[in-house]
Amino acid sequence: MEKQVSAGQEHAPVNWITTVLFFTTGLAALTLVPWYGVAHGYSLGAWISFGLIMAATGLSITAGYHRLWAHRTYQAHWSVRVLLMLFGTMQLENSILIWASQHRDHHRFVDDLDRDPYSAKRGFWFSHIGWMLRNYPSGEPDFSNAKDLQRDKIVMFQHRYYVPLVLLMNIGVPVFLGWLVGDLWGVFLLVSVARLVLNHHFTFFINSLAHIWGRQPYTDENTARDNPLLAVLTYGEGYHNFHHIFQNDYRNGVKWWQWDPTKWVIAALSGVGLASNLKRVPALWIQRAELGMQFKRMERVLQRRGMAAEQLELLKKRVTEEYAAFKKALDEWTRVRDEWYANRKAHLLQKWEEVSFRSRLREIEYRLHMQRKRLQVMSRAFA
Numbered sequence: 001m002e003k004q005v006s007a008g009q010e011h012a013p014v015n016w017i018t019t020v021l022f023f024t025t026g027l028a029a030l031t032l033v034p035w036y037g038v039a040h041g042y043s044l045g046a047w048i049s050f051g052l053i054m055a056a057t058g059l060s061i062t063a064g065y066h067r068l069w070a071h072r073t074y075q076a077h078w079s080v081r082v083l084l085m086l087f088g089t090m091q092l093e094n095s096i097l098i099w100a101s102q103h104r105d106h107h108r109f110v111d112d113l114d115r116d117p118y119s120a121k122r123g124f125w126f127s128h129i130g131w132m133l134r135n136y137p138s139g140e141p142d143f144s145n146a147k148d149l150q151r152d153k154i155v156m157f158q159h160r161y162y163v164p165l166v167l168l169m170n171i172g173v174p175v176f177l178g179w180l181v182g183d184l185w186g187v188f189l190l191v192s193v194a195r196l197v198l199n200h201h202f203t204f205f206i207n208s209l210a211h212i213w214g215r216q217p218y219t220d221e222n223t224a225r226d227n228p229l230l231a232v233l234t235y236g237e238g239y240h241n242f243h244h245i246f247q248n249d250y251r252n253g254v255k256w257w258q259w260d261p262t263k264w265v266i267a268a269l270s271g272v273g274l275a276s277n278l279k280r281v282p283a284l285w286i287q288r289a290e291l292g293m294q295f296k297r298m299e300r301v302l303q304r305r306g307m308a309a310e311q312l313e314l315l316k317k318r319v320t321e322e323y324a325a326f327k328k329a330l331d332e333w334t335r336v337r338d339e340w341y342a343n344r345k346a347h348l349l350q351k352w353e354e355v356s357f358r359s360r361l362r363e364i365e366y367r368l369h370m371q372r373k374r375l376q377v378m379s380r381a382f383a
Contacts, residue, residue, distance in 0.1 A: 012134040019133050021092070022200075029197040033189050042190060045181025050190040053090070053173075055235075058199055060087035062235045062262040069149060070100035073250035074266055077274040078154070085158050090169035091199055095159040097149050101141040106207075107247055108145070110222045114138055120211030120223045128201075128208035170196070202233045210240035218289040219245045220296065228259065236260030245289055246281045254286060 036042075064084030067073045076084070085096065093099055102117045109115035113122060117139040120127040131139055149155045158165060174191040178184035214225025224244035231238030231253060239252040239260065246254075253260030269275035 012136045015133055015135050022129065022133070025193060025197050025200075028189075028193045033194045036185065036189050040186070042186045043181060043183040046178075046183045046186035046190050049174075049177045049181060049187045050195055053087075053177075053191050054195045054199060056087045057091045057195070058202070058235050059262060059265060060084045061091050061093065061199075061203060062237055063265055064088045065093070065096055065099050066103065066237070067250055067262065067266065069096050069152075069155065070103040071247050072148070072279075073248055074270070074278045075276050076269065080269060080274050081154050085154050086165070086169060089158060089162065089165045090173065091203075092166060092170065092196060093200070093203065095162045096155045097143065097146060097159045098141045100149055101143055101146040102139065104145045105142065107244065110224070110244065111211075118207040120208060124208050124212060127211060128204045131207075205230055206234055206237050206240060210238060214238075214241070216241050217293055218242050218286070220293065231259045236262045242286075246286070248279050249281045250278045251280065254281075 060083070064081075065088050068076055068081070068084065088096065106116055106118060111119055111121050113119055115138055117136075118127045118131045119138070123130075143150060170192050174188045175184065177191065178187035181187060210225055210227055210230050211223040212225070214227035214230070216225055218226075218241050222244055224240040226241040227238045229238065230240075236252045236259060237243070239254070239258060242249075242254055243252050250266050251260060251263045253263060266275055266278060270278055
């Protein structure tokens with residue numbers, strides 16, 4: 001991706017707090033952590049502590065900071081929110097209020113050089129870490145987009161007492177675990193240094209690599225990509241192309257086979273009554289996005305192929321008609337579904353009317369299924 005420069009933002013003042021933090025933790029991870037391992041070795045308890053805290057902090061960002069607070073894709077019991085807040089604090093990625101506000105700006109202004117806090121169009125380095133090393137105007141949080149978070153007592157408690165909570169979670173917790181397993185320095189170096197650096201860069205990969213490297217099965221109107229490798233490193237966040245078009249869905253890996261532990265954790269919490277109102281995009285909307293991209297790819301292939309103009313126009317007409325029929329049927333399905341919901345809400349739906357609505361929906365869904373099959377066959381033929 002070609003780097004683009006935002007006018008007036010290249011000489012922003014240095015943010016010394018984040019610069020010193022990233023430099024010192026990175027240097028310690030490259031020197032002290034391996035030196036201690038060679039000189040003294042790490043106990044099994046230290047490695048178990050490392051794994052547990054790495055998972056807890058990573059999931060607290062994905063399930064907490066991101067899907068719960070930034071996007072409101074579900075609701076959680078107060079006890080879950082407290083745990084997500086505490087272990088999210090341990091990640092040292094700023095308070096929930098600031099993180100979520102900046103992330104909402106990222107979605108609203110994605111790829112805009114002046115308003116997207118970590119626009120990938122300004123290059124890998126900027127979107128990965130550079131945007132935090134200077135006080136760029138694009139990174140200044142605007143809490144006008146986070147009024148709901150300012151009413152959240154847990155969010156505001158963390159925001160007010162962020163520094164004491166950071167010290168508690170990044171010094172107090174590792175020291176306690178080190179005392180518990182009898183390996184104080186081993187646990188501290190693995191949990192507070194190595195774990196922190198790894199989790200930082202795994203998270204940062206979503207802002208950088210997930211906008212540069214991968215596929216775009218749902219939309220090409222922004223730089224976001226789906227990348228299964230990044231999904232493994234980030235507890236399911238790597239399916240970023242889906243997320244940018246359907247940001248209100250609690251899932252990122254929407255297919256059953258896609259690696260998305262965050263989705264599974266949220267679903268498990270819902271199963272035991274600790275989470276509710278899990279938002280899901282209707283499957284037909286997802287199919288519409290996928291078919292829209294397949295249609296675009298077919299058009300590009302047809303344009304590149306050397307065939308007679310008359311044959312080319314005939315194929316383009318057929319593909320266009322099929323896609324138009326799909327969209328028309330989907331609009332009809334949406335209208336019937338909304339009418340059904342409205343009538344149910346008003347308590348006006350009699351039993352025979354409900355059967356009629358269900359029959360109409362099933363008939364439209366069958367037409368959509370057949371149209372989608374035809375478009376998929378045509379797509380494979382032109383691949």
